[in-house]
Amino acid sequence: MTSEEIVKKVKIDQGEAIHSSEVNLGDSVxxxxxxxxxxxxxxxxxxxxxxxxxxxxxxxxDYLNEEREPRFEVxxxxxSIEKNHSxxxxxxxxxxDPTIPTVSDLWKGAHYPERELFDMFGFNVEGHSNLSRLIxxxxxxxxxxxxxxxxxxxxxxxxxxxxxxxxxxxxxxxxR
Amino acid sequence: xxxxxxxxxxxxxxxxxxNMGPQHPSTHGVFRVVLEMDGELVDSAEPHxxxxxxxxxKTSEAKRYVHVIPMTDRLDYLSxxxxxxxxxxxxxxxLQTDVPERAKFLRVIMCELARIASHLVWLATHxxxxxxxxxxxxxxxxxxxxxxxxxxxxxVRMMTxxxxxxxxxxxxxxxxxxxxRNFIEYFPAKIDEYERLLTxxxxxxxxxxxxxxxxxxxAINWSMSGPVLRASGVNWDLRKQRPYSGYxxxxxxxxTGKNGDIYDRYLVRVAELRQSREIVKxxxxxxxxxxxxxxxxxxxxxxxxxxxxxxxxxxxxxxxVSEGVSVPKGETYVPVEGPRGEVGFYIISDGxxxxxxxxxxxxxxxxxxxxxxxxxxCFIADVVGIIGSIDIVxxxxxx
Numbered sequence: 001m002t003s004e005e006i007v008k009k010v011k012i013d014q015g016e017a018i019h020s021s022e023v024n025l026g027d028s029v030x031x032x033x034x035x036x037x038x039x040x041x042x043x044x045x046x047x048x049x050x051x052x053x054x055x056x057x058x059x060x061x062d063y064l065n066e067e068r069e070p071r072f073e074v075x076x077x078x079x080s081i082e083k084n085h086s087x088x089x090x091x092x093x094x095x096x097d098p099t100i101p102t103v104s105d106l107w108k109g110a111h112y113p114e115r116e117l118f119d120m121f122g123f124n125v126e127g128h129s130n131l132s133r134l135i136x137x138x139x140x141x142x143x144x145x146x147x148x149x150x151x152x153x154x155x156x157x158x159x160x161x162x163x164x165x166x167x168x169x170x171x172x173x174x175x176r
Numbered sequence: 177x178x179x180x181x182x183x184x185x186x187x188x189x190x191x192x193x194x195n196m197g198p199q200h201p202s203t204h205g206v207f208r209v210v211l212e213m214d215g216e217l218v219d220s221a222e223p224h225x226x227x228x229x230x231x232x233x234k235t236s237e238a239k240r241y242v243h244v245i246p247m248t249d250r251l252d253y254l255s256x257x258x259x260x261x262x263x264x265x266x267x268x269x270x271l272q273t274d275v276p277e278r279a280k281f282l283r284v285i286m287c288e289l290a291r292i293a294s295h296l297v298w299l300a301t302h303x304x305x306x307x308x309x310x311x312x313x314x315x316x317x318x319x320x321x322x323x324x325x326x327x328x329x330x331x332v333r334m335m336t337x338x339x340x341x342x343x344x345x346x347x348x349x350x351x352x353x354x355x356x357r358n359f360i361e362y363f364p365a366k367i368d369e370y371e372r373l374l375t376x377x378x379x380x381x382x383x384x385x386x387x388x389x390x391x392x393x394x395a396i397n398w399s400m401s402g403p404v405l406r407a408s409g410v411n412w413d414l415r416k417q418r419p420y421s422g423y424x425x426x427x428x429x430x431x432t433g434k435n436g437d438i439y440d441r442y443l444v445r446v447a448e449l450r451q452s453r454e455i456v457k458x459x460x461x462x463x464x465x466x467x468x469x470x471x472x473x474x475x476x477x478x479x480x481x482x483x484x485x486x487x488x489x490x491x492x493x494x495x496x497v498s499e500g501v502s503v504p505k506g507e508t509y510v511p512v513e514g515p516r517g518e519v520g521f522y523i524i525s526d527g528x529x530x531x532x533x534x535x536x537x538x539x540x541x542x543x544x545x546x547x548x549x550x551x552x553x554c555f556i557a558d559v560v561g562i563i564g565s566i567d568i569v570x571x572x573x574x575x
Contacts, residue, residue: 024506024508025269025272025508053396053397054399056399057509057520057542059533061507075507075522081412107397107399108397109397109399109542134226135225135575145533149234151234151238
């Protein structure tokens with residue numbers, strides 16, 4: 001199916017569950033709320049015409065600098081091996097309560113990227129079997145890929161640069 | 177019977193926790209796995225990663241697009257060109273620019289040579305893990321030739337950063353093309369040599385057949401990709417399914433396996449060596465003339481010769497070097513077929529010259545949970561075989 005056909009079909013079948021949809025640079029994109037993502041994922045996987053059996057990727061994103069609502073986003077990339085088409089699902093997450101249900105019951109490959117979301121962005125992935133630090137050490141504080149996490153300074157035993165770090169947190173990213 | 181004796185009898189099994197890595201030579205980098213052993217058998221395997229975390233994704237958020245390219249080299253350091261290509265294709269898609277035909281062909285030649293080099297390192301170390309020392313030396317010998325070719329065209333042996341936004345770093349010379357031609361004429365006999373040592377070797381067969389089996393459905397569900405997925409019988413190669421960078425111009429086969437065991441992965445990769453050679457051969461034959469990078473001076477530097485005569489070229493040069501490429505606001509993802517599977521960058525641009533988010537979809541990272549699933553129920557001696565057959569590169573796992 002072409003991207004337009006996929007978007008059209010999903011709109012007809014799941015119209016009330018998706019916020020909006022578009023074809024962006026040739027890719028079909030759905031915008032879904034966190035509360036409905038599991039239903040939509042299940043539908044996309046099991047629908048015989050769509051058959052998205054392969055989870056390619058799950059990504060987090062932080063739109064702090066763009067000052068838009070909601071601040072966070074989780075992006076799913078799905079392929080269908082059989083039908084050879086793809087779809088992207090974008091799920092907005094609130095800053096206060098970044099919680100999203102797991103899809104690792106549908107695609108086992110989601111285990112690691114979802115743990116990475118928890119580790120790098122601090123998202124709470126509900127229903128995940130082992131939600132713990134993945135790449136950073138277990139006793140690490142903070143979520144490195146959030147935009148308010150300082151880029152150049154990490155906590156070390158010195159105290160003379162603590163003020164500098166505070167400044168960095170407040171300001172926009174360093175020199176471009 | 178005393179209480180202690182009773183306790184010993186009641187204990188269900190005598191399990192032992194065995195730590196493997198991160199400094200184990202057969203974990204191919206700094207991969208650590210904690211094995212719960214029941215005698216010689218592995219009960220469960222728990223992976224631990226992050227020892228090579230360098231924060232490349234975070235660092236990218238403060239670098240201009242051009243400066244991210246050298247960092248992508250260091251992700252999958254055995255095949256840097258595949259990462260370069262994935263990154264450049266994604267940014268070019270956001271810029272909505274199309275690179276010239278000659279650049280596409282040069283990219284394909286370099287990527288396929290990188291695939292051969294990467295598979296040679298895999299075969300060398302995988303065979304060494306299982307105990308075939310000679311193959312290691314042979315593969316290294318041929319890889320050296322590819323590194324020499326890299327050096328000849330880009331000046332660097334491994335981290336070439338040869339693929340740039342809008343094209344490649346520099347044009348190929350007739351001498352280099354002849355060197356590549358010589359290599360691909362020389363190479364098939366060497367693949368036969370490796371195969372003579374391994375394919376029908378009874379020890380090799382015993383150590384690889386029916387071990388680390390992953391069914392077609394499991395492989396898809398665990399998000400395995402590349403040769404591992406194909407060895408399980410899934411005909412999925414992004415070069416065929418979603419042709420990029422001119423792969424639709426080449427005729428090649430996608431080798432697949434049946435059983436999804438270590439041996440099938442070996443066969444698939446060795447067949448890929450031959451197919452990659454075939455693609456390079458066709459690309460050399462069809463290599464078109466013309467520019468090797470786009471003519472748009474907002475993306476690629478103007479010709480050096482024009483700088484002294486053209487004011488506009490000088491301004492463009494200055495702007496591009498001091499400011500870099502500004503990418504329109506948006507986000508996209510372009511997957512390419514690297515030696516280990518689907519490599520893709522998800523890039524979010526906020527309209528400036530610095531990416532707002534760069535995410536690498538790394539095939540090794542996605543394969544690790546599935547790999548540890550394979551280890552369950554196998555012998556301890558087969559763990560190194562399974563790790564080797566997945567061909568993980570920790571640079572892209574930990575990023």
